[in-house]
Amino acid sequence: MRPQALVAALLLVVPLVAGCSSNSAPVPLVTYSSPYAPPPTPTSMGPSPTPLPPPELLLSATDVYQAGAILASVTGDLGSGTVTFLGRKYQLTKGAQSLYAFLSVGTEDPPGPAAIKVDFALKNGSKGTLTADATVLKTQWTVDALDFTEEQTSTLLDPKLVAAENKLLADTYALYTPEKLWSGPWQLPVQGAVTARMGEQRAVNGGQPSGHHGGTDIGVPEGTPVIATNRGKVVMVKQLAVRGNMIIVDHGGGLLSGYAHLSQFSVTEGQEVDAGDVLGLSGNTGLSTGAHLHWEISSYGILVDALRFTDGTNGF
Numbered sequence: 224m225r226p227q228a229l230v231a232a233l234l235l236v237v238p239l240v241a242g243c244s245s246n247s248a249p250v251p252l253v254t255y256s257s258p259y260a261p262p263p264t265p266t267s268m269g270p271s272p273t274p275l276p277p278p279e280l281l282l283s284a285t286d287v288y289q290a291g292a293i294l295a296s297v298t299g300d301l302g303s304g305t306v307t308f309l310g311r312k313y314q315l316t317k318g319a320q321s322l323y324a325f326l327s328v329g330t331e332d333p334p335g336p337a338a339i340k341v342d343f344a345l346k347n348g349s350k351g352t353l354t355a356d357a358t359v360l361k362t363q364w365t366v367d368a369l370d371f372t373e374e375q376t377s378t379l380l381d382p383k384l385v386a387a388e389n390k391l392l393a394d395t396y397a398l399y400t401p402e403k404l405w406s407g408p409w410q411l412p413v414q415g416a417v418t419a420r421m422g423e424q425r426a427v428n429g430g431q432p433s434g435h436h437g438g439t440d441i442g443v444p445e446g447t448p449v450i451a452t453n454r455g456k457v458v459m460v461k462q463l464a465v466r467g468n469m470i471i472v473d474h475g476g477g478l479l480s481g482y483a484h485l486s487q488f489s490v491t492e493g494q495e496v497d498a499g500d501v502l503g504l505s506g507n508t509g510l511s512t513g514a515h516l517h518w519e520i521s522s523y524g525i526l527v528d529a530l531r532f533t534d535g536t537n538g539f
């Protein structure tokens with residue numbers, strides 16, 4: 224690897240947490256019944272209103288890897304609700320049949336038991352709570368061993384520029400649109416070999432592995448069409464110092480996807496896109512030493528492993 228590549232790799236090691244995608248319609252593996260008592264049995268003949276089913280919490284999985292995500296859905300006559308998981312709070316977003324949230328596990332969230340708590344309000348005003356137990360599993364991160372001099376890291380990029388770029392991305396990934404924009408399975412944005420997994424660590428000059436690669440690198444020739452992983456709205460089309468030409472798509476409910484190092488843009492900010500629509504062409508812009516796509520998914524500002532949205536390991 225040339226020095227520039229090493230530096231690029233290091234600069235892209237951002238301890239971000241969040242994101243996820245799926246291959247198929249969410250199929251709950253586990254159902255947790257609400258603690259509510261069943262409605263009373265009618266005691267007279269005559270017409271009585273059909274009782275509404277009690278709220279239920281459905282989870283795509285209860286075992287989730289670091290940098291994975293759980294799709295939590297709550298059915299029932301809910302008006303609103305929040306989910307608390309790993310010390311973070313998520314708004315429930317209205318989906319087709321239920322309210323939902325993608326619960327993200329960060330690269331640095333500790334393995335072990337993790338409770339899921341839903342606080343909800345029914346449309347009739349009554350409030351309640353649903354709980355479930357999940358387990359965070361340890362991800363075995365890949366490690367890239369690099370050798371380079373301190374001079375090589377300090378001369379290529381202005382730290383202020385890098386800080387400004389990181390802030391812009393953090394602000395964009397913090398967007399929450401209270402509307403489900405995605406629909407159906409999540410797609411790979413390009414077809415190619417994965418050259419660096421999300422969460423990959425770097426061991427510099429024989430040191431301890433540290434940091435986590437914030438996205439998935441897929442090697443493809445320059446000019447390869449890059450498609451939207453799912454339906455959404457384009458919220459950022461920008462030339463950046465490190466990530467080069469980058470597009471971010473908002474899928475609603477706090478979930479966004481990012482596509483970096485592009486050679487060409489095919490969409491503009493504010494444009495709505497369907498899954499599979501071409502966003503731009505892959506390239507080698509920014510701090511990159513070979514044509515590839517750097518693909519990110521973020522949920523509530525936490526970068527998560529985008530590949531887990533397409534390989535079924537998140538249970539959706």
Ligand SMILES: [Zn+2]
Pocket residue numbers: 235419436438439440516517518
């Ligand atoms: Zn990358």
